[in-house]
Amino acid sequence: MSPRPGLDQTAVVQAAARLADRDGFHAVTLASLAAELGVRSPSLYNHINGLPGLHAALTLHGLRTLLQGLMKAVVGKSGEDALRQACLAYVEFARTHPGLYEAALQPIAPEQTEVIQAGDSVVELLLQILTPYKLTTDDALHTVRCIRSFCHGFCSLERSGQFAMNLNRDDSLAFMIDVFIQGMNLKAGEV
């Protein structure tokens, strides 16, 4: 054990995630985080590399949590069912952890290899789900980008209040997934 084992990086990042989900990603400042932890803000520098380092750690934590949610949702399922459940789990994660999800989608720099790896894991999971469709390598990757695009876009627009009309949002989500799956069935049949 370290001397005075009060905080560690995990505790700091989890508190930051709590703060982000409660008050929004932009509200995660070193000042607010230090207050949340009952500590002075310079003390945080012992655990994270300033505000940029905190953001990077949150991004990584968010991606890994997202991946776990997706894996849990598709285990034991296959084909269209797995695809549908993965999309729903993606949105579910973004809804229950809005701040952490926002952190997960922050711009990433090329030197953040851990973050890139975590993102790749999500891509690989989706690729596995797509194997029944027997797509070419490129088409499978295009499809993964497609899934990520409409799932992220939906979450992002919903979160920022752009779906203001009086129309059930879960219905919209189901509609969108339907259109995608039907389009994919045609793509698969093309070969």
Place this chain on the structure above:
Amino acid sequence: MSPRPGLDQTAVVQAAARLADRDGFHAVTLASLAAELGVRSPSLYNHINGLPGLHAALTLHGLRTLLQGLMKAVVGKSGEDALRQACLAYVEFARTHPGLYEAALQPIAPEQTEVIQAGDSVVELLLQILTPYKLTTDDALHTVRCIRSFCHGFCSLERSGQFAMNLNRDDSLAFMIDVFIQGMNLKAGEV
């Protein structure tokens, strides 16, 4: 004419848009904007209502510019062609004006009626494009949300460096639009 007609709100917002596109939306601070305009930051308060007011004005400017781009892209076109061109124009706008696009998608508060109206105009344009599909009112609105979701998701992920793999991004975009249009053709045929 006003006395000392150096700046006005339009000039301020346009400079902010320039700054956002060059250095990113987060880099638009009153300090950087004042420096860009050769003025002291308190002077900006004569034209915009602080940083929140500046952001709101940028959001509005972004949405209106986006709408113009979409209208220009679909004029004289119809059906599938119009749909495809609208999606491409959407992405094109986000690519050429990344900071302004980011501003356009900022969370909006219920009291920002002008911003909400601008967003509604985009929705209405898309609804018009969809009329040939003869959808029910609800399905048309679901479809608009779908289009906005995958277009925005694609732009957002591309922008934040999440499409890192060595795979042509325009091909992915075309693939995505194809899947959507094929799925919609089935939806339309269902009736």
Place this chain on the structure above:
DNA sequence: TATATTAACTAATATTATTAGTTTGTGCAA
């Protein structure tokens, strides 16, 4: 028991947004 390690601290600095109050340039009317 003494020491090395390191967590957390205080103090200080730079940058930011913001408010209050002042100066000053411009257009218009007497």
Place this chain on the structure above:
DNA sequence: TTGCACAAACTAATAATATTAGTTAATATA
């Protein structure tokens, strides 16, 4: 031409932020 009203831009000051430097003190271990 002169003076006034208006408003744009200013300076000064305040509060909050991130960050760095250097200090204190708690703990594990030799």
